[in-house]
Amino acid sequence: MHGTSTLEEADRLMTVCNSCRYCEGLCAVFPAMEMRRAFSDGDLNYFANLCHACGACYTDCQFSPPHEYNVNVPKTLAVARAESWAAYAWPRSLSGLFTNNGLVISIIAALSVAAFIFALAALNDRQAMVGIHTGPGAFYALMPHGAMAALFGAAFLYAIVALAMGVRAFWRDIGEPIGMLADPPSLWQAIKDAAELRYLDGGGVGCVNEDERPTDRRKIYHHLTFYGFLLCFAATCVATLYHYLLAREAPYPLWDLPVVLGTSGGIGLLIGPAGLLLEKSKRDPVLVDEKRTGMDVAFTLMLFLTSLTGIVLLLLRETSAMGPLLALHLGVVFSLFITMPYGKFVHGLYRFVALVRYARERRMTAGTV
Numbered sequence: 001m002h003g004t005s006t007l008e009e010a011d012r013l014m015t016v017c018n019s020c021r022y023c024e025g026l027c028a029v030f031p032a033m034e035m036r037r038a039f040s041d042g043d044l045n046y047f048a049n050l051c052h053a054c055g056a057c058y059t060d061c062q063f064s065p066p067h068e069y070n071v072n073v074p075k076t077l078a079v080a081r082a083e084s085w086a087a088y089a090w091p092r093s094l095s096g097l098f099t100n101n102g103l104v105i106s107i108i109a110a111l112s113v114a115a116f117i118f119a120l121a122a123l124n125d126r127q128a129m130v131g132i133h134t135g136p137g138a139f140y141a142l143m144p145h146g147a148m149a150a151l152f153g154a155a156f157l158y159a160i161v162a163l164a165m166g167v168r169a170f171w172r173d174i175g176e177p178i179g180m181l182a183d184p185p186s187l188w189q190a191i192k193d194a195a196e197l198r199y200l201d202g203g204g205v206g207c208v209n210e211d212e213r214p215t216d217r218r219k220i221y222h223h224l225t226f227y228g229f230l231l232c233f234a235a236t237c238v239a240t241l242y243h244y245l246l247a248r249e250a251p252y253p254l255w256d257l258p259v260v261l262g263t264s265g266g267i268g269l270l271i272g273p274a275g276l277l278l279e280k281s282k283r284d285p286v287l288v289d290e291k292r293t294g295m296d297v298a299f300t301l302m303l304f305l306t307s308l309t310g311i312v313l314l315l316l317r318e319t320s321a322m323g324p325l326l327a328l329h330l331g332v333v334f335s336l337f338i339t340m341p342y343g344k345f346v347h348g349l350y351r352f353v354a355l356v357r358y359a360r361e362r363r364m365t366a367g368t369v
């Protein structure tokens with residue numbers, strides 16, 4: 001007996017697949033499944049988070065509908081995956097945020113933007129809000145650096161703690177001692193697999209869309225999004241070092257490292273999420289967990305808006321639009337931070353951790369551990 005009907009169905013499918021084994025070359029899920037004869041809840045959640053939702057095993061399956069076995073591994077694992085994220089949420093009382101997630105994130109984003117516009121308008125007189133501010137420290141003429149750092153530092157720290165607690169719950173659920181996460185060869189293998197999205201290629205042919213023709217576009221857009229996000233994060237880190245180590249205040253010239261990194265990442269975060277949304281609209285509906293479409297779209301849109309508001313702020317920072325644009329950008333980034341542990345962002349962390357476990361299992365099977 002499993003904890004949910006989704007896990008019951010996942011167990012049924014994995015039992016069929018374990019007899020069939022036709023898809024064992026497609027991704028990591030099937031080899032991981034073949035290492036077992038029975039599946040605990042934790043095993044099924046591990047498979048669900050190891051799945052990259054490429055769709056190849058549905059297209060290739062001789063038992064997919066209308067066959068009476070009704071095998072649809074991508075969709076069942078997608079539902080199990082989303083349910084596992086809610087179960088691992090910290091604090092548990094907020095796991096409900098994964099329900100109607102698109103609406104929840106939209107409301108939080110709207111409130112956050114409104115709060116920043118209100119706060120900046122209240123802190124400054126009208127002249128300052130729509131005035132022209134240039135040179136180092138221009139942003140801090142509207143919101144003191146200390147207040148900005150304290151607010152965003154607290155939001156970021158909260159997100160890190162909540163995400164770490166979620167990973168801890170996942171790792172416990174799949175039955176591994178926490179120390180195993182510090183296995184350097186497995187960590188390195190997982191970093192390589194995640195960096196190249198090795199299992200999003202349907203066994204080498206590409207990700208499957210509505211016309212059942214595999215393509216690599218989803219992988220390309222995902223790379224643009226992921227590396228765009230990392231570049232923006234690097235820009236923030238460099239800017240922080242500039243501020244505290246070199247006493248150099250933002251905004252920085254266009255040629256300076258934080259702006260170059262942020263602009264490059266921002267372009268990736270415009271094209272990548274837009275492409276992912278386009279590819280999502282073309283996805284075969286039988287592969288999609290339609291109840292979580294709002295969650296996927298909301299997170300992708302938040303990344304897009306973070307980049308869009310940042311780039312528009314960069315372009316118009318020496319005009320009278322800077323004040324309202326700064327409030328808009330800060331509001332979007334703040335809501336992105338505080339909603340990170342309760343939306344699609346978590347997929348990257350849990351998938352990485354599942355890849356670490358898979359790499360370790362492979363090493364144990366090969367006798368190298």
Ligand code: SF4
Pocket residue numbers: 016017018020021022023024057058060061062063064071073
């Ligand atoms: S998805 Fe279908 S073809 Fe693939 S292993 Fe399972 S039962 Fe076999």
Ligand code: SF4
Pocket residue numbers: 023026027028029030050051052053054055056057058073074077199202
């Ligand atoms: S959808 Fe792709 S990644 Fe997921 S189990 Fe099937 S083949 Fe593997």
